[in-house]
Amino acid sequence: QQQVKQSPQSLIVQKGGISIINCAYENTAFDYFPWYQQFPGKGPALLIAIRPDVSEKKEGRFTISFNKSAKQFSLHIMDSQPGDSATYFCAASLGGSEKLVFGKGTKLTVNP
C-alpha cells in the first residue's frame, strides 16, 4: 500500500532522444509526487514535482505526466544529454506528512 514501483531499473538513451521513467502507486491518499535526480557522490536534488489535480507539468526539458485513474506518473526527459546521466528517483507523500516513499530508482545513461 505504501510502495511506489519504479521502472525501468536502468535505461540507456542516445543523445537527443527521449528518456521515459515510469512509477506506479497504490495508496490513493498520496497527493504529492516529486522526482529527484542524484549524481554519483552527491545528494538527491529535487527536479520537478506534481500534485494530482494537474495532469502534466513541464519545466524546461523535464515533464511529469500524471494519470490519477491509473495511479501512475512518469518523467519524460526531452532532448536527453550526456549531462543528464544520473539516477532518478520518483517519490510520493501524504498531505502534511514529512515522509517520502521513494521508488527504487532508475539509472539513466545518455550516450554521446
Place this chain on the structure above:
Amino acid sequence: DTEVTQTPKHLVMGMTNKKSLKCEQHMGHRAMYWYKQKAKKPPELMFVYSYEKLSINESVPSRFSPECPNSSLLNLHLHALQPEDSALYLCASSQEALSWENSNQPQHFGDGTRLSIL
C-alpha cells in the same frame, strides 16, 4: 553547491569509536531529516525533527542518536556501529507545512557523509 551542508564528507571509524555527523542549513527551514542510503538503493528515512523536536523515529537502533541543538543544526551521534551501518548518510530540510495549501514542502538534501565502519 547545495544549501544543506554536511560534515565531514567522509568518515572511517572502528566499531568501538564515537563520532558525530553534522548538518547545517540557513534557509529558515523548520523540519530536518536524517536518511541512510546504501549503494544503488533509495534513501531510507531515519529521523525527522520538526521545530527542533523529534517527530519521527523509524525504529532506528539506539547506536544512532540524533540531536537538534537549534533550528539550523542537526547532529547524528554514532556509537558502537556495525559494519552493515556503512552507508551514505544524508541530511535534508524543508519548510514546515502550515496549511493544506502549502503542505508537502520539498525536501532539500545535502551531499551526505560517506561512512565506513571497519
